[in-house]
Amino acid sequence: MKTRSLLTDIGRSLLNALWFMILLFPLMVMKVNVTMGVAKVDFRWGNLPLVGIAAFVLSFVWKIALDWNERRGGKAQSNSGFGAAKARLSEYFAKPAIRKSSILALMAFAIAYPFLFGMYHTNVMITAFIYVILGLGLNIVVGLGGLLNLGYAAFFGVGAYTYGLMWKYVGPSFVSAGINTGWLFWISLPLAGIVATLFGVLLSLPVLRLRGDYLAIITLAFGEIFRMVMQNSSDITGGATGISLIPRPWFFNQKLPPIKAATYIYFIAFVLVIITIFVVRRIEDSKVGRALEAMREDEIACQAMGVNLVKNKLITFALGAFWAGMAGVLMAAQTTYINPDSFTLWESIIILMAVVIGGTGSIPGVIGGAILLKLLPEYFRALAQYRMLIYGIAMILVIIFKPDGLIPRRRKQYTFERKEAAK
Amino acid sequence: MVLLTILIKFTRIGKAMRATAQDMHMAQLVGVDVNQVISVTFIIGSALAAVGGVLICSYMGQINxxxxxxxxxxxxxxxxxxxxxxxxxxxxxxxxxxxxxxxxxxxxxxxxxxxxxxxxxxxxxxxxxxxxxxxxxxxxx
Incomplete structure (x- = not known):
């Protein structure tokens, strides 16, 4: 039985290899050389067996991996040694003392990080933190509310542009009044959150009746319109050239040199991340969070139970947008330069990818996903042009073998302890 | 467009496609090979997209x-x-x-x-x- 399935596997893989050889024939084997106006077809037969062998090996490995994946799903996880180790590890971490100390160790490491490593690594980490905030914000919309939002980068852009425009229009009066411009950051941070929230409410108005594909495409349209408006109203926003020389936040009344400013922004981002985690956790367990979760599972049943769908959808978009706005200000302060190209559809997709790969709806998952997604391409730079390829392949592998994300969401469980009734 | 309508409305595979779109599990239960249907839809879709690609590059005169x-x-x-x-x-x-x-x-x-x-x-x-x-x-x- 076992050997036969192996034989059929090999046969299948051979067929696949043959298919790929035919399919890639025009690309890999034929090459048209145009020399002096005469087209001549070069046949590079040497490539053909290479394609065949590569396709065979890949297809075979793929089969085995799929098999392994299926078997793993079938068996109880704790049977294998790996599963047992994992179970023991999670049990170990469930103990409050160890859990607390490990979180403390992680925090200590995060605080020491900018002093241990250089400015480059600090900046990379700031970007990762910004994406953690964005991911957690989008997680409210996608993970809790179940509303697919492809225009999330627009809110990010709203935040960044709030700070940029504040600098451009309010900044000069600050300078002439003798107040240092570093305060602008602290004014913009909540302001950007509020402005983004307003935009979130604005977007949620047309999408109240929509769902599924329609919702996704509308949010996408909103994001693209925002970007185009920013790009084309060049008198106000600077158009495609963007806004430059945005000030970094000052440490009270002191202007910081770039290295120290990076550390400073790092800590601001870090504190914001912690606040975000705290707030999102509270939201999850609140009345609104429960209502959102119910809305994700079944809108009609939810409505029948007396949950106000309109209000909840508004809240979802507003909350999600708020964090994106704050993250936008951070981003503008870190790079000191913004232009519309930073807020394309691609950016929304990357944030969505962070959420999906980490595990939709799970907070540690989203954090892990965002950090992974931003750090991997940064440290894969050594591989130059292949890094995006490897990145893409890694994403596909994660989705196929871990469809719920790296750290899947745990459903809430309530265990009742039977208490002796005190009579 | 006419061909596509005929394909979806009147042929066996078209019927199977619509059934799959409505309810994948149910279609499987009544004997539709869901995987094959998905493959065929992707084949048709990709082929149409390729035709569109050829048209657009002959119109624009350049591709990237x-x-x-x-x-x-x-x-x-x-x-x-x-x-x-x-x-x-x-x-x-x-x-x-x-x-x-x-x-x-x-x-x-x-x-x-x-x-x-x-x-x-x-x-x-x-x-x-x-x-x-x-x-x-x-x-x-």
């Missing part, structure tokens, strides 16, 4: 590897505009999209070429959430 991205989004917009699942809707949606884009570019401003498509999309979905020719589906509980 980003060409598919915005085209894919616009195709999606057109399909949603007309109503997903309706072939005449998709054709109508594409026409509406193309006309708004070129007329908007000509008469209003060429800076906002892509924005017109999206604005018209939002307006139409506000009035008819299922697209121009899409039938509203009743929700079953």
């Amino acid at each position: 590897y980003y060409i598919g991205f915005i085209a894919g989004i616009k195709a999606f917009v057109a399909a949603v505009l007309g109503g997903i699942g309706s072939i005449p809707g998709a054709v109508l949606g594409s026409f509406v999209l193309g006309w708004t884009e070129s007329l908007g570019t000509g008469y209003i401003s060429s800076d906002y070429e892509d924005a017109f498509a999206f604005i018209i999309l939002i307006l139409i979905l506000l009035i008819k959430p299922d697209g121009i020719l899409g039938r509203s589906q009743r929700q079953k509980v």
Whole structure:
């Protein structure tokens, strides 16, 4: 039985290899050389067996991996040694003392990080933190509310542009009044959150009746319109050239040199991340969070139970947008330069990818996903042009073998302890 | 379009396709090879996209590897505009999209070429959430 399935596997893989050889024939084997106006077809037969062998090996490995994946799903996880180790590890971490100390160790490491490593690594980490905030914000919309939002980068852009425009229009009066411009950051941070929230409410108005594909495409349209408006109203926003020389936040009344400013922004981002985690956790367990979760599972049943769908959808978009706005200000302060190209559809997709790969709806998952997604391409730079390829392949592998994300969401469980009734 | 309508409406595979779209598990239960149906839909879809690609590159006279991205989004917009699942809707949606884009570019401003498509999309979905020719589906509980 076992050997036969192996034989059929090999046969299948051979067929696949043959298919790929035919399919890639025009690309890999034929090459048209145009020399002096005469087209001549070069046949590079040497490539053909290479394609065949590569396709065979890949297809075979793929089969085995799929098999392994299926078997793993079938068996109880704790049977294998790996599963047992994992179970023991999670049990170990469930103990409050160890859990607390490990979180403390992680925090200590995060605080020491900018002093241990250089400015480059600090900046990379700031970007990762910004994406953690964005991911957690989008997680409210996608993970809790179940509303697919492809225009999330627009809110990010709203935040960044709030700070940029504040600098451009309010900044000069600050300078002439003798107040240092570093305060602008602290004014913009909540302001950007509020402005983004307003935009979130604005977007949620047309999408109240929509769902599924329609919702996704509308949010996408909103994001693209925002970007185009920013790009084309060049008198106000600077158009495609963007806004430059945005000030970094000052440490009270002191202007910081770039290295120290990076550390400073790092800590601001870090504190914001912690606040975000705290707030999102509270939201999850609140009345609104429960209502959102119910809305994700079944809108009609939810409505029948007396949950106000309109209000909840508004809240979802507003909350999600708020964090994106704050993250936008951070981003503008870190790079000191913004232009519309930073807020394309691609950016929304990357944030969505962070959420999906980490595990939709799970907070540690989203954090892990965002950090992974931003750090991997940064440290894969050594591989130059292949890094995006490897990145893409890694994403596909994660989705196929871990469809719920790296750290899947745990459903809430309530265990009742039977208490002796005190009579 | 006629061929596609005939294919979807009258052939065996078309019937199977519609069944799969409605309820994958149920289709499997009544004996539809769901995996095969999915493969066939992808084959047809890719083939049509390839035809579109050939047309667009003979029209534009140049290609690059980003060409598919915005085209894919616009195709999606057109399909949603007309109503997903309706072939005449998709054709109508594409026409509406193309006309708004070129007329908007000509008469209003060429800076906002892509924005017109999206604005018209939002307006139409506000009035008819299922697209121009899409039938509203009743929700079953």
